[in-house]
Amino acid sequence: MRAHLVTTLLLATACTHAPATAGGRLLNVSYDATRELYRAYDSLFVANWKERTGQSITVEQSHGGSGSQARAVIDGLDADVVTLALADDIDAIARAGLLDTTWAMKLPHKSAPFTTTIVFVVRAGNPKAIRDWPDLVRPGVSVITANPKTSGGGRWAYLAAWGAALARTHGDSAAARDYVTQLYAHVPALDVSARSATTTFVERGLGDVLLAWESDALLATHSLAPSRVTILMPSISIRAEPPVAVIDKNVDAHGTRALATAYLEGLYAPEGQALAARAFYRPTDPTVAASYATQFATVTRFTIDSVFHGWRQAQRTHFADGGVFDEIEQTARPLAVHAP
Secondary structure (H helix, E strand, O other): OHHHHHHHHHHHHHOOOOOOOOEEEEEEEEEHHHHHHHHHHHHHHHHHHHHHHOOEEEEEEEEEOHHHHHHHHHOOOOOOEEEOOOHHHHHHHHHOOOOOOOHHHOOHHHHOOEEEOEEEEEEOOOOOOOOOHHHHHOOOOOEEOEOOOOOHHHHHHHHHHHHHHHHHOOOOHHHHHHHHHHHHHOOOOOEOOHHHHHHHHHOOOOOOEEEEEHHHHHHHHHHHOOOOEEEEOOOEEEOEOOOEEEOHHHHHHHOOHHHHHHHHHOOOOHHHHHHHHHOOOEEOOHHHHHHOHHHOOOOEEEOHHHHHOOHHHHHHHHHOOOOHHHHHHHHHHHHHHHOO
């Protein structure tokens, strides 16, 4: 596997006409739930780059809610690459003129090297007997999730709930909206990021069920709180595809295009894919995916394109200022005050 990543690094170096330098710095601006993944990947990448080019480099990380991170890059956070939770956040950076609008076509799978989904996390023993989406709006159930306005995970969770409601009601948009409004009436407070929502549920002990990235849920049950929480896979969820991109304007200014390109391409190499799987992301490489198949539960997953006609339409309809989510939140607040 190491040879595949080394090949990627050599190809990227050969494709640049810039002279080699003594070293370099790369800034990866990412979302909260990827901390463990990129900590491991950066160590691998730095060692391989040194071995093949002689350059001693450093890779720095910035983590936060995906929407907040995108806005920070637009406002001047000097990212060489972004590895965010959803395509619309990178599209926003492109609209600001920092990278080409065709960024998603520059790497396989629309520049998403791995996938994940949204799952339920409940207290050990599942005291509220939660099984599927309708159970989240029963009286007395408190739901923890992140704010879709600031968090990519929060946005995926919102869309998972909406799409699941559409599936149950044979495409009834009014019924889906009613269900999602009820759901957010059961949310006591919206966390700024998916990782902070996980902390609220696991460490602070608030809520009965957490809507979580599968990767964060598996991390919590395998290493953080294996005796305190349990993962439940709903009958249907969404195929979440966290994308990556080089920030063209910044890497050209820094002279780091070859380094940044190799960094992202290495995520697709078998060794990078295996690291993603060990961090509980679903690999896109079929061979690596087969090696880790038993780690992931089978679930029916719909896509952002099949249900919401892509991120641009989903953003415009649901998450833009004055969109459906803002209206739902205004309706849900008074309902939450009177909830049992």
